[in-house]
Amino acid sequence: MSSVSHASASTTQIVRPARSLRGSLTLPGDKSISHRYAMLAGFAAGTSRLTNFSTGADPHSSLGCMKAMGAQVALDGRTISVTGTGGNLHQPKHNLDCGNSGSTMRMLAGLVAPQQGVYTFVGDESLTVRPMERIRKPLEAMGARIELTEGHAPMTVHGAPLKAIDFDAPIASAQVKTAVLFAGLQAQGVTSFAESVRTRDHTEHALRAFGVELERRDERLYIQGGQKLQAIDATVPGDMSSAAFFLCAALLFEDSNLVLDLLGMNPTRAALLDVITALGGTIKVLDVQEQYGEMAGTIQVNRSRGGLKGIDIAGALSAQLIDELPVIAAIAPYTQDGIRIRDAKELRVKESDRIALVVKNLRAMGAEVTEHEDGMDVPGGQRLRGGIVDSGMDHRIAMAFSIAALRAEGETEIHGAEAASISFPEFFTYLDELAVR
Numbered sequence: 001m002s003s004v005s006h007a008s009a010s011t012t013q014i015v016r017p018a019r020s021l022r023g024s025l026t027l028p029g030d031k032s033i034s035h036r037y038a039m040l041a042g043f044a045a046g047t048s049r050l051t052n053f054s055t056g057a058d059p060h061s062s063l064g065c066m067k068a069m070g071a072q073v074a075l076d077g078r079t080i081s082v083t084g085t086g087g088n089l090h091q092p093k094h095n096l097d098c099g100n101s102g103s104t105m106r107m108l109a110g111l112v113a114p115q116q117g118v119y120t121f122v123g124d125e126s127l128t129v130r131p132m133e134r135i136r137k138p139l140e141a142m143g144a145r146i147e148l149t150e151g152h153a154p155m156t157v158h159g160a161p162l163k164a165i166d167f168d169a170p171i172a173s174a175q176v177k178t179a180v181l182f183a184g185l186q187a188q189g190v191t192s193f194a195e196s197v198r199t200r201d202h203t204e205h206a207l208r209a210f211g212v213e214l215e216r217r218d219e220r221l222y223i224q225g226g227q228k229l230q231a232i233d234a235t236v237p238g239d240m241s242s243a244a245f246f247l248c249a250a251l252l253f254e255d256s257n258l259v260l261d262l263l264g265m266n267p268t269r270a271a272l273l274d275v276i277t278a279l280g281g282t283i284k285v286l287d288v289q290e291q292y293g294e295m296a297g298t299i300q301v302n303r304s305r306g307g308l309k310g311i312d313i314a315g316a317l318s319a320q321l322i323d324e325l326p327v328i329a330a331i332a333p334y335t336q337d338g339i340r341i342r343d344a345k346e347l348r349v350k351e352s353d354r355i356a357l358v359v360k361n362l363r364a365m366g367a368e369v370t371e372h373e374d375g376m377d378v379p380g381g382q383r384l385r386g387g388i389v390d391s392g393m394d395h396r397i398a399m400a401f402s403i404a405a406l407r408a409e410g411e412t413e414i415h416g417a418e419a420a421s422i423s424f425p426e427f428f429t430y431l432d433e434l435a436v437r
């Protein structure tokens with residue numbers, strides 16, 4: 001990077017090409033795990049200590065909401081202490097502000113639906129147009145009442161005593177699974193949940209960490225209502241979806257060398273490592289540990305000699321890589337055989353329409369790309385030129401195109417670069433440290 005300029009509300013970051021990517025990093029805690037630990041610690045009895053908690057704005061929105069509902073939160077560097085409400089959330093005095101975070105709004109809806117009181121959730125411009133119907137359906141089937149505004153936030157949850165349901169998820173969403181399990185935890189009877197694609201399982205591990213019994217039989221999860229939660233002392237593993245930017249950057253240079261410590265290696269989040277290997281990276285796992293069911297390890301990434309291969313990503317793999325697809329697509333022009341992505345329609349309802357924005361920004365950098373309703377085809381063997389990138393105030397778009405910029409000819413301007421702080425405030429500092437110029 002060379003300079004940062006502030007134009008009205010938006011920050012522009014200039015990213016210069018690099019010659020290599022070298023160094024080692026310990027990434028801030030995983031965003032998905034941090035959300036779940038924040039919510040369950042705020043709900044449990046006792047004081048939880050959460051070390052290496054995410055530095056992203058999103059999990060801090062979850063902490064803020066838990067605070068507004070009676071949890072006590074104290075910050076001490078990378079460790080956060082949360083004293084929970086022992087299962088009785090307070091009705092908040094104001095609207096619950098979820099900021100930019102879909103996870104906060106959807107998962108908390110499940111936690112408050114069985115509680116007494118009325119809870120109104122609001123968010124920023126992007127969150128206000130994201131679909132919430134997907135959680136209204138199961139929670140209303142259990143007995144809660146949820147008011148939406150044309151299917152979106154603002155969302156008001158009227159809590160009520162809930163009864164268990166058997167729910168078969170029509171879409172692959174770990175946030176919907178979490179909302180149903182959090183409601184089932186407090187419902188009368190045994191709630192079951194089945195999904196056709198196995199999504200990230202952090203909620204299952206987190207519930208067990210806090211002492212909840214949860215069973216999986218024939219791909220269906222069962223949770224008995226009325227269980228009590230006890231505080232934990234946990235270290236959050238580094239975020240694989242943040243690591244994705246540097247892992248993809250390491251692929252772009254033959255002599256790159258990247259070591260990541262304490263990286264979350266939960267198998268439901270690690271599909272990216274297979275993609276990196278398929279494209280031509282080599283990954284050495286130097287050490288693996290486990291805490292509360294979550295694996296964390298040290299990995300070393302290099303690139304094999306020769307050009308980068310291509311890959312087709314579709315079906316369950318698209319769901320497992322959903323947050324990594326923007327950066328995978330952004331480096332696709334630099335592969336030999338190109339990358340084709342399908343079955344990723346969910347990308348259209350994230351913080352932005354990520355298919356449309358990836359296509360627009362690839363074209364702004366001179367790439368050829370074909371847009372599909374559920375994905376895109378990016379041919380390989382292309383050279384990109386530095387251009388003007390519009391983040392759409394979407395963190396993953398801002399960071400994905402900063403990586404594409406490393407191999408472009410000339411400088412790239414990332415408009416709305418500050419969006420990175422939603423999940424990874426340190427991103428540009430780390431990129432500067434790792435990029436060899």
Ligand SMILES: O=C(O)C1=C[C@@H](OP(=O)(O)O)[C@@H](O)[C@H](O)C1
Nearest residue numbers: 032103172173174175176322323
């Ligand atoms: O459960 C989670 O922590 C998440 C699940 C995914 O969303 P969906 O549940 O909407 O697929 C993902 O895109 C999001 O970044 C985090």
Ligand SMILES: C=C(OP(=O)(O)O)C(=O)O
Nearest residue numbers: 100101102103104323350
């Ligand atoms: C989609 C994302 O998060 P959320 O749904 O929590 O806003 C993301 O982090 O890419």
